[in-house]
Amino acid sequence: MSSIKQFQVTFDCAEPERVALFWCEVLGYVVPPPPKGFASWDDFTSSLPPEDRGSWFACVDPSGVGPRLFFQRVPEGKVVKNRVHLDVRVGTGLVGAERLAALEAECERLIALGAVRVRLLRADGVNESCLVMQDIEGNEFCLD
Template sequence: MASIKQFQVTFDCAEPERVARFWCEVLGYAAPPPEGFATWDDFDRSRPPGHQGPAFASCADPSGVGPRLFFQRVPEGKVAKNRLHLDVRVGTGLVGEERLATLEAECTRLVALGAVRVRLLTADDDNESCIVMQDIEGNEFCLD
């Protein structure tokens, strides 16, 4: 059986371009236009009337290490908690007050981008602290 070497994470959303820009800022990703187009606007203009407007967008890790993120417009809104979420790993290897300070600094940066802080989960016997957040369309993620 062949092993999978690549995967992408797909977000259903109302405003794909806006959500893609948010995640590019969070992760330091880039949003190159589809192959053969200089910009996303050029791509959009190439689509038939009635199908213009960003129905999807994507962003990728410039280093090629992280997964591609794909954002597609869907008509329905978010109605329940995510069954899958991203952990944004900013505190890896840090513990205690140093970890909390790093998480809080990143939380402040992301709130300025439009994220919402939900709650701080403090360290216990099994886990270090993390901050539960939501992106600009309410998708949960953790600063870990």
């Protein structure tokens, strides 16, 4: 029997630190400690060649349970819908008006952080309602 593998989720983006800090706020993640031998991330970054500065950033689940999120700078902008997206579980176990209220409350919090509301997908008898949103660089995610 094979063991479960750890994984990280990688985002291509224009501004890795900015997008990472957005997702820290969304998920309650934190910036990990700087590499050994550096007092801060700024110290580490200034040790890199100029072309590598700001090229990536990461955040982690402080409890160690969730996957690491990695953000890497790419030259091209986002042009089509994501093939993979995150579902942020804010309405688990809730149904009807109570679920919609939880989704709407979280939507308002995330809009204040720079997210964009795209559309509400109402319950259809098979799936519960969810809210489609975009992060600060247009990557789709759902409030579920």
